Amino acid sequence: MLRNKTSAKRRSGCPLNASVEMLGDRWSLLIIRDMMLQGFRSYKEFMQCYEGIATNILADRLRKLTEYGIIASEPDPSDGRKLIYFLTAKGIDLAPVLTEMVLWAAAHEDTGNQALVRQMREDKEKLLVGIRQRWAARHSLAT
Amino acid sequence: MLRNKTSAKRRSGCPLNASVEMLGDRWSLLIIRDMMLQGFRSYKEFMQCYEGIATNILADRLRKLTEYGIIASEPDPSDGRKLIYFLTAKGIDLAPVLTEMVLWAAAHEDTGNQALVRQMREDKEKLLVGIRQRWAARHSLAT
DNA sequence: AATTATTACTTGCAATTCGCAAGTGAAATG
DNA sequence: CATTTCACTTGCGAATTGCAAGTAATAATT
Numbered sequence: 001m002l003r004n005k006t007s008a009k010r011r012s013g014c015p016l017n018a019s020v021e022m023l024g025d026r027w028s029l030l031i032i033r034d035m036m037l038q039g040f041r042s043y044k045e046f047m048q049c050y051e052g053i054a055t056n057i058l059a060d061r062l063r064k065l066t067e068y069g070i071i072a073s074e075p076d077p078s079d080g081r082k083l084i085y086f087l088t089a090k091g092i093d094l095a096p097v098l099t100e101m102v103l104w105a106a107a108h109e110d111t112g113n114q115a116l117v118r119q120m121r122e123d124k125e126k127l128l129v130g131i132r133q134r135w136a137a138r139h140s141l142a143t
Numbered sequence: 144m145l146r147n148k149t150s151a152k153r154r155s156g157c158p159l160n161a162s163v164e165m166l167g168d169r170w171s172l173l174i175i176r177d178m179m180l181q182g183f184r185s186y187k188e189f190m191q192c193y194e195g196i197a198t199n200i201l202a203d204r205l206r207k208l209t210e211y212g213i214i215a216s217e218p219d220p221s222d223g224r225k226l227i228y229f230l231t232a233k234g235i236d237l238a239p240v241l242t243e244m245v246l247w248a249a250a251h252e253d254t255g256n257q258a259l260v261r262q263m264r265e266d267k268e269k270l271l272v273g274i275r276q277r278w279a280a281r282h283s284l285a286t
Numbered sequence: 287a288a289t290t291a292t293t294a295c296t297t298g299c300a301a302t303t304c305g306c307a308a309g310t311g312a313a314a315t316g
Numbered sequence: 317c318a319t320t321t322c323a324c325t326t327g328c329g330a331a332t333t334g335c336a337a338g339t340a341a342t343a344a345t346t
Contacts (some may be wrong), residue, residue, distance in 0.1 A: 003173075012255045015175050015248035018240060023244075026167045033159050043294050056336045059295055069251075081293045081342045090251045097247055098159060100240040105158035108212075108233045113157045149338045186323050197305045204325055217291045 001061055019097075022068045027061050028069050032070065032091060033098055036131060037116075041084045042076075068096070092135045146181045161239075167244060170196055170204050175213065176241055179274060181258075186221075213237070235278045240269050262272045 023029055027050070034040040034049060046058055062085065065071045072089040076082035099120055106117040119127055158258040166172055168276055170193070177183040177192060189201055205228065208214045215272040219225035262270055 001285065004238045008333065010265075013259060014176065015245045015254035016172065018248040018254055019244040020169060020172050024167065024169045024172065026163060029159065029163050033157065044292085047294090052334085055295070056297085056335095060333095078220040079293085079343075085295070093247055093250065097240065097243040100243050101162040102158045102238055103242055107236065107259065109161045110157065111156075111158035111161055119160060187321090189322090195305080199306095199326085200304065200325070203303095220316070222322085226323070 015068065022064075022070065023094075027057065031061060031065065032087065032094055035071065035085065035087050036092065036095060036098065036135075040123070041086065042082055043085075048095075065091075086139065087135060092132060095131045099124060099128065102142060124132070165207075165213065166237075168204070170200065171235075172241065172244070174204060174208065175230070175237055178214065178228065178230050179235065179238060179241065179278075184229060185213060185225055187230075202276045208234075229282065230278060233277060242267060242271065 005082050009134055015018075023032075030050065034046070038049075040046060040049070043058065043062070043065065046062075047053070050058075062071070062073075066073065068090075069088055072088050073085045074083050085102060102117060103124075105111055106114075106120075106121045111117070157185075166175075173193065174183075174189060175190070181192075183189055183192070186201065186205070189205075190196070190198065193201075205214070205216075209216065210232075212231055214228050215227045215231050215239075216226045219227050245260060246263055246267075248254055254260070
């Protein structure tokens with residue numbers, strides 16, 4: 001049925017368990033990254049970007065991330081078909097996690113986007129402040 | 144067949160793709176955490192610790208983490224049946240990623256292990272140095 | 287106003303992956 | 317030498333995923 005079943009299993013252990021439960025799959029972190037850095041906001045943008053993600057899985061991940069309070073959505077006022085997805089404060093707080101993951105991969109694998117990596121290495125804090133500021137500017141109205 | 148199929152798909156994009164490919168599942172990060180913080184080294188220790196992990200999945204994850212160069216193993220000199228698993232330098236470099244994930248979850252969920260969380264918040268750098276030092280001490284011989 | 291297109295999904299089904307129980311082989315223990 | 321321990325593998329039913337084909341609501345076009 002592809003829905004959550006509130007398995008109380010790894011609850012209340014090390015905090016990492018909670019993170020892995022929410023983020024430990026092939027797509028969630030990529031969705032969050034692209035909302036944070038690419039400004040993705042709609043189902044269609046995600047769908048076009050990731051070759052390979054199944055439509056039902058994208059819908060399921062967006063639903064779960066919403067349940068976890070990492071993202072939220074509202075109807076697009078200028079187009080009633082669209083939903084606009086955005087990161088919540090909890091979601092934007094994942095910026096340091098993503099940063100460390102990017103730096104780790106860049107240090108140990110051949111990867112692209114050297115510009116971003118260089119920026120992260122040179123001034124991690126400044127980048128994080130920038131991400132937060134851009135987010136806050138967009139969400140000065142919504143919660 | 145439960146083995147890798149070198150899908151060259153998300154290769155060479157953002158470095159995060161590489162991280163998610165290696166770590167984006169329900170168990171890998173937990174295995175790494177427990178090697179890093181709990182000193183786990185054998186199949187049996189992992190098996191006993193995680194209720195819910197299937198034996199074949201544990202074997203598969205250990206194999207993949209080895210292929211990725213995040214962990215390595217060697218026969219136990221004092222018991223020929225055992226393999227000793229240990230983190231490589233690449234593996235120990237995941238410490239900042241784990242730290243940020245723990246801090247994020249602790250900030251946004253009810254989680255346990257407050258002692259660790261407090262230590263991380265109070266002096267992240269010192270903790271990371273400590274983890275590295277303990278690791279280096281154990282691996283002064285092996286690569 | 288009626289037709290077509292777009293958007294965000296759901297549904298159905300085959301294929302893959304996972305969880306669990308039961309092996310297996312090699313080495314240690316008694 | 318029999319038994320136990322350890323690190324797995326195998327088999328199988330169940331859950332999850334990928335893909336193709338809908339669907340319902342709104343928007344754009346004719």
